[in-house]
Amino acid sequence: MSDQAQILTRIEEDHNRQRELLDKIAETSGDSEERRKLFEELNAELKSHAAAEEQSLYSEMIAEPDANDETRHSVAEHQEIDEMLNDLAATDMSSPGWLLKFKEFDHRYRHHINEEEEDHFPDFEKLIDDKTDAKLTETFEERKKIEKQEAEITPVAADDAKE
Template identity: 45%
Template sequence: MRTQSALTKTTGNSLAKSTAIAKAKKVAPKLPARIGTTPATKFRGNPDVFGRLVEDHDRHRALLAMIAATQGKTPERKRLFKELVLEIKGHAAAEEQALWSTVLRNPATTEDARHAVAEHHEMDEMMADLAARDMGSSGWLRRFAALREEYLHHVREEEQEQFVAAEKHLTAADIRHMRQVFNRRKQAEKSSAKVEKKIKLKP
């Protein structure tokens, strides 16, 4: 039998996930946002920077699922893809400023920070490549599936490994302050983000 604290945590996790999905649904209310089961993480629903980052991850998971549910070059697909790009760009830039810039200075976690930032740049290239291609083609869907797989791998790695490692080297005050920085920078970065179009040539 689960304890009251375990039940409370489970309820908090479900609420946090539902709230994130509801934000994504505002872009295209009629489309399903079936994100399925998500990787286990102790941070979902937490009132700190890591909880805030996971909230965005769930929102992005929902946007990805909704795009996958669209067909052809529809207004919904265009709108959802634009929102996904602006969301991920704003999130990644704010995450780098609020979290990884500090984590990068600690030799124990430098590699995690570099890895996360490198994957942000890789996803930027993948999104720019998608934006430059015919959204109604089967080739676009294949490339979108690759982006989705890459992004889901990236956030799972952050939630289960990199955030856990970073937390060990940060004070509680640092973590609380980082949430404030992230929220402020996320809004600014998303507002200034643009959908870039650039075909990614194979090396």
């Protein structure tokens, strides 16, 4: 096995792809076809990633006393991020408010994935043996594929979003 569990490396690969999408969206302007396409891709990527991560890694880590708090924290952040993403989807892309919300979303999401990688994954690494790693990675890949096919843009106005 490499220096890091395969499941954690695989999740970080997704994080890097998501960072690239965020960067590309930040370079767009207005209600352009490019912005819409990239946002749709980001939406499917983030929703499928979070679901697969929860159904693989976090379902295992929640049972570990040494990882329980970090796991609950990350899952709660997934919900907050999903609500922010849905609020962003409900905002007119040509409005100045969209870019402001996107920048806030970008900052919040990068904080989340950096926290996972820098704070949580080193702790999780100690709890994942080779057999568990293989099982988690397989589950992640299977669930990600299914969840990505089912991911939809679900606009929810900020008033309806959880505070």
